[in-house]
Amino acid sequence: MADSVNSSLPSTLSTIFLDRDGVLNRKMPEGRYVTSWSELQPLPGVPQAIARLNQAGLRVVVVSNQRGIALGLYTSEDVHNIHTELQNWLRSQGAHIDAFYFCPHDKQKCNCRKPLPGLFDQAHAQFPDITVASSIMIGDSFSDIQFGHRLGMRTIFLEGDPQTQKLGVISARRLADLCFPSLPAATDALLSQIASLPIP
Ligand SMILES: [Mg+2]
Ligand SMILES: [Zn+2]
Known part of the structure; x- marks a missing residue:
């Protein structure tokens, strides 16, 4: 992990790019999934953090x-409904997500299950100006x-709740450019970095 915010952004x-579960909402215990809007518990400060990213002109x-979905626990339609509800709830607080992409597949069946790049390709197809050099992934x-x-x-690796942290935390910490406890903390760092950049 790099030692300073300025050299790492x-x-x-x-x-x-934001992961959803464990970033926007409380991660379910391992092996459990958010199957409906009523099960989605937003994490503290998330709408405010997203609103600040929106106001800074960043695509989220x-x-x-x-x-x-592949396990038959809920459907793609359920996920679309959850995202519609989440978007409405965010909008009621002055925030919005520009697009949602998800992989409905089981392991090793596709090119869109992270860490494979398919969801990036989908985003790039919708927003051709997206480049990796001007993007950041938070998960x-x-x-x-x-x-x-x-x-x-x-x-940016979000440490999240130690109770629901997955295996791979140490590897994630090592590979990530930066680590923060939460999306609001990461947002503070990103926006202070943007404010400190020289005006072109
Ligand atoms: Mg997650
Ligand atoms: Zn997939």
Whole structure:
């Protein structure tokens, strides 16, 4: 992990890739999934953090592995509904997500389950100006950090709740450019970095 925020962030930042579970909402215990909006528990300060990213002119996109669909625990339709509810709830607090992408597949069945790059490709297809050099990936799993790192993005690992931390925390910490306890803390660092950049 790099030692300073300034040396670890893109010099121009335009897109923030966010994992969902454990970043926006409380991660369920291992092996359990968010199957409906009523089970999604937003983490403290998340709408405010996203609103600040929105106000800074940054694109905010969510990239989420939803293997529970492949396991038959819920459907893609359920995930779309959860994201519609989440978006409405965020909008009621002055925040929004620019796009949601998710992988509905089981392990080793596709090119879109993080750490594979398919969800980045989907985002890039929708927003062709996205580049890895002007993007950052924020997540609470090793697979999120690998996803960003393999693509050549800067990465931020969120430590999250020790109760639900996955295996791979140590690897994630080591590979990530920066680590913070939460999305609000990471947002503070990102926005102070942007404020300190020289005006072109
Ligand atoms: Mg996660
Ligand atoms: Zn997939």
